[in-house]
Amino acid sequence: MPYFNLVFLWATFYGLHSLLANLDFKHWLSDKIGHAYKAYRLVYSLFSTVFFLFIMIYGAGIEKQYLLKSTDFTTYLGYMFAGFGTIILVKAFRNFSIATFSGLRLHNDLEEEFELIKSGIHAYVRHPIYSGLLLIFLGFFFFDPVISSLIHLGCLVAYLPVGIFFEEKKLIRLYGKRYTEYKKEVPALFPTKFRV
Secondary structure (H helix, E strand, O other): OHHHHHHHHHHHHHHHHHHHHOHHHHHHHHHHHHHHHHHHHHHHHHHHHHHHHHHHHHHHHOOOOEOOOOOHHHHHHHHHHHHHHHHHHHHHHOOOOHHHHHOOOOOOOOOOOOOOOOOHHHHOOOOHHHHHHHHHHHHHHHHOOEHHHHHHHHHHHHHHHHHHHHHHHHHHHHHOHHHHHHHHHOOOOOOOOOOO
């Protein structure tokens, strides 16, 4: 039962993530709450952070059932994957204003026009935040190879195609042909070429 609850929590988290990032939902909400919409990103970020931490704490509280023997090698793999994932996240966030992304700078993202980022790590993968999270969750599994860690990883892997589909649908609406051309040139999660 705890594992079912964990899957349900992740499904709810990812479902809300896609819904709350949807442009039609944002326009509907903006019409309903008017000027207060400027605080939407901050409320969304706080809600997502608390919900994410709750899921991780819930998973940590489940009795551990190991799938692999925890060794120095699995611990090393865990640190290595999580380290690479963290580096990717840091590089991805260099292209964003953290204050804007988190909502600390109150703004109406429906009125502001943001540049389509294709430089830095975005020249190699379209969704480096997802790539980084995937490596971090993989590292977490190797560091603590229990069923709950595998569920964390499995739910993320299951959500990624859905999340990318809806994210790119939104980006095509925002940027049109510029994004479709970028999509043809750059892979979603894993780089296929490296520039010198």
